[in-house]
């Protein structure tokens with residue numbers, strides 16, 4: 594494991610409560626909406642010698658096995674909302690009005706699996722086609738899952754960045770490209786996607802309140818391009834509220850870690866040639882719109898080996914949480930810190946003894962064969 598600490602995390606701009614309410618109102622209007630469970634992991638907490646450990650199980654989001662649809666659905670809604678001159682209520686998105694606004698559109702994106710399935714699902718809701726670009730080596734189960742939503746899949750001979758470029762190039766004239774990463778000239782949709790993820794933290798805070806508990810003391814967030822991490826930064830926007838944020842990445846694709854470590858504030862790309870089992874995090878370049886808030890607000894960046902993710906998957910399975918390789922990465926970083934830098938949380942981050950720790954299981958067994966090989970039995 595490699596660790597980089599940001600010694601002076603700073604406050605970033607918060608979203609006003611009414612914006613968070615509107616985002617949640619939109620998600621509630623989608624078919625099958627239910628808050629995902631917040632589960633206590635007492636066994637793992639005991640083993641690691643930490644106070645209280647909770648997992649938000651996004652593997653159960655809308656039956657799609659990952660959190661990503663929260664971002665894509667909200668982005669499409671916001672684009673349609675603007676196209677309609679501000680006259681599209683959240684409740685009208687799925688229905689005649691949404692279908693009218695989607696008329697003639699082919700949706701498209703690049704993905705390492707989960708985002709593409711989410712875009713395909715939205716296209717299906719709106720009764721429109723989708724073309725999804727995946728990097729070379731994407732496992733058949735992830736391709737099948739996208740196709741099962743009715744989309745066409747194109748396998749690109751290259752990595753994630755190549756798939757992003759191909760989707761942008763081939764879609765520029767005739768398709769609505771829903772990229773979750775922002776690059777020069779393309780920032781609006783990625784920003785909406787980042788906002789869509791806020792619902793996760795909004796739900797967590799309501800669930801903690803119901804359990805009679807306060808805010809988490811520390812949150813572990815796994816990152817690919819950092820869009821999800823930026824949502825955590827926006828929600829827990831001020832370090833003075835006492836919530837520490839830790840970014841978790843695979844060593845083979847640790848672009849946020851490397852960017853933070855470089856220390857000049859600029860994002861860095863890494864080569865993803867080595868590969869990682871954490872396919873959802875196998876991204877070479879931070880998102881242009883996500884990076885500044887992650888850079889400023891996060892307390893630390895962890896870059897870790899694939900074996901940590903395997904270990905976290907097995908531990909989560911023992912507590913009946915089905916977690917894929919990328920899904921388990923937040924817990925994997927906590928395990929790595931507890932074992933390799935046991936002083937870090939208490940001394941450097943000054944975490945109290947029975948701190949409340951939050952991890953997010955961002956995906957279930959999206960590669961069922963690999964899941965079975967690692968955990969020893971089937972997931973869902």
Ligand SMILES: Cc1ncc(COP(=O)(O)O)c(C=O)c1O
Nearest residue numbers: 816817818819820821873955956
């Ligand atoms: C399961 C899973 N977790 C986490 C992430 C990371 O999200 P981001 O790319 O916004 O950092 C992804 C991205 O696709 C993912 O699929």
